[in-house]
Amino acid sequence: MCCKIKFLNYTELFYMKQKQQEFIAGYLNKLLANTSVLLIQTLNYHWNVTGKEFHDYHLLFDKQYNELFGYLDLLAERVRVVEGVALGSMDAMIKVATLKEDKGEIPAPNQMIRRLFEQYEYQVAEYRDAIKALQADTDDFGSINMLEDLLMKHEKTVWMLRSLLDKQ
Structure with a gap:
């Protein structure tokens, strides 16, 4: 027998140090x-849009909130993969969120588009910051890859919303 194979313990191979897990789960x-x-803001717009743009915007917001729901699931499950605890209440979400929801009046349809554009732009910046931090301080390629994929999807939404703003 020419060589001896050492099998790595799955736990050693997969799981990160607790400090890294907390860092990743935080982002x-x-x-x-x-x-x-x-998601909640988009649902609000979907439910309350009126006017000549109603049909097109109602369909656009429907598509966006369905995508966002899928992103929520991916993010929450990834938190669990890194042995974190995914936020599971609206109270916890509001405390951690840096995006602020609309309060009060329902904006005009063109303002809905502008507001979503701004929110998605903010999200793009947040994704970039998270990716840079994870690249610099972890070797969690799974989370980085997922975030890069979601970043590209958000960038596409920013482009589409910006295109709608250009028409106004």
Whole structure:
């Protein structure tokens, strides 16, 4: 027998140090909280849009909130993969979120688009910050890859919303 194979313990191979887990889960939970705020805001617009743009915007917001719900699930499950606890209440989401929801009046349809554009732009910056931090301080390639994928999806939404603003 020419060589001896050493099998790594799965736990050693997969799980990160607790400090790294908390660091990663913190970033993921912040994105989870912000996505929750964006989801609720998008649902609000979907339910309350009126006027000549109603049909197109109603369909656009429907598509966006369904995508956001999927992103929520991905983020929460990734928090669990790194052995964190995913935020699970609106109270916790609001406390952690840095995105702020609309309060009070329902904006005009063109302002709904502008507000979502601003919120998605903010999300893009948050994703970039999280990716840079995880690249610098961890070797969690799974989370980095997922965040890069979600970043590209948010950037596409920013482009689409910006295109709608250009028409106004």
